[in-house]
Amino acid sequence: MDFMNTFRVALRALARNKMRSALTMLGIIIGVAAVIAVVSIGQGAQYLVQQGIQAMGTNAVFIAAGSNRAGGVRQGYGGVKTLTIDDMNAILREIPLIKQAAPAVQSRQQVVYGNQNWNTSVTGTTPNYFDIRNWPVQAGSVFSEEEVDLAENVCDIGTTVAKILFADENPVGKTLRVGNLPFRVDGVLESKGQNVTGQDQDDVIFAPYTTVQRKISGITWLQFINASAVTQEASLAAVAPITSLLRERHRIRNGDDDDFLIRTQADIADLANQTQSVMTMLLGGIASVSLLVGGIGIMNIMLVSVTERTREIGVRMAVGATEDDVRRQFLVEAVTLSMMGGAIGIVLGLVGSALISNFLTWPTLISGKAIVAAAIFSAAVGIFFGYYPAHKAAQLDPIEALRYE
């Protein structure tokens, strides 16, 4: 029997019990739709995370002042006073894997312009911070090295701050107040959007670190050093020499904890990717259980169908159908069922992930691979779970089958 004819017979047999066929397909539909949606959302999340990590800067090595222990009370990162600008210069001098570095000191301050005010984070740094973080200005310029050296009251602001304080005005050249000090705005940074954890990265003000240290926070140490390695591999390789250099400089005895913390972009990217792929695999795994259940549903209904059509099978055998013919007929029927379910599931999965990305403003990446895999998988489910019933049909004795009531 040729394939087209087999396929037509299969379609007709399925059309005969429309409700039953639809319900049988439902398992596959839900399974495939869930897998597609989960994978799309998972890949979207991964994309988001990667974007966020890219935003941290290329080949970034991030050094934070460690936690301080005062009588058993730990203070959290940035708490110790041992990380200094001299440490940073030493790293730049002694570790060739590190190309650039910028200090950071942070302080939350009330900022005022005209009759607007806002509470935001003021970060003191050097101009190369913006190179390391791939963060250019959209208007004006970045404050200069000289301004850092002289601890001048100048700043660059993020778009959120610009919007809140200046509304439609051009902030460049205007003077705002940080606490009680007037600061001239040198430039407005490009928007970076939210970071991985949903924080608004544009709600910031940057000023020379000297100014923040001396005039705002009144401290002499640093909270963070943002460094950048020559390559991605170098960022990982630099961790060990930086650690030993800093331990030596901070006179930490062997066996004592570091008083700083080093993270690289590669580290974070790895961790985030790992978390993401574990989540995606876990959810995908749960979704594929549904596919499995759908497959069992197909097997069940095919077994019922074989029993119901025992006489038909007998007649077909009597007029010349071989075992192969009968097996193929039922196999094609099962595969048709599962692939139709798969096709509907793919469409539903795509619609579902589009809806989710719409409602959650979460990007979903539709992966062609996932679609192809879903199609192949649903066909495989049909073959796997259809084979046993089909084989059972083919093994029927025509004499018995013809006598079956």
Place this chain on the structure above:
Amino acid sequence: MPATTEPQGAGSGGNPVIRLENVFKTYDLGEIQVQALRGVSLQVREGEFVAVMGPSGSGKSTIMNILGCLDRPTKGRYFLDGVDVSRMSKTELARIRNRKLGFVFQQFNLLSRTSALENVELPTVYAGISPEERERRAMESLTRVGLADRAGHHPSQLSGGQQQRVAIARALVNTPSILLADEPTGNLDSRTSVEIMDILQTLNNEQGLTIVLVTHEPDIAQYSKRTMLFRDGKLVRDSFVPDRLLAREVLKSLPTVEEQAAEDAEQEARQAKLAEADTTL
């Protein structure tokens, strides 16, 4: 080689289409073994019309299954058209059934919700014939049984006799060497039975189709040319039918469907009157 039984004078026919040589069939039912056939030898020539008779348990169903290549003999040989089919594989037997045999069953065994034409087409589908040719042949076959105008009807829209005619058309569509009919009139009323026998006789007389018919009704066997009586797995009598009935003649003497209906109605009326009389008493 054991001699095949054959009634006197049968040699005048054509070539032998069926030849059984000392065929045994044993069913192994675990503890007991049932000997359904115990050494059957027979021969059927081209153009014959044979009725296989016998009480239940006589082995007539078994002989039918073996002749129909649905089953293989345990011992002995079966030559169909001169080819030994007794040791063929299942797939080869399926091919033989497809090309050389046509089946007509008591239960008609048409596929439901499938048109008469498509039912007739079924054997051609497994013969690997092109769709156009399939339809042409099926239509031709339906015409032969006088049902060309019912090609699009489903079995549920046809009477029992019409369904059996569709089944005959299906059996003929691959131009088989033999038509095997297993109690073809078992589910039909007497007039329709004779109509079916008329079709079989016509096919036998006019086209020389070899027919083997299994029946337990002696009056149906009267339409064949030769009867084989089975008992306890053995062929006990093989003889020509002396006073062969011709279905066409018999049909003339039978009341038509309308007459029958009128008669039935009359009888019903009579009974109603009697019942009325009962109640008035």
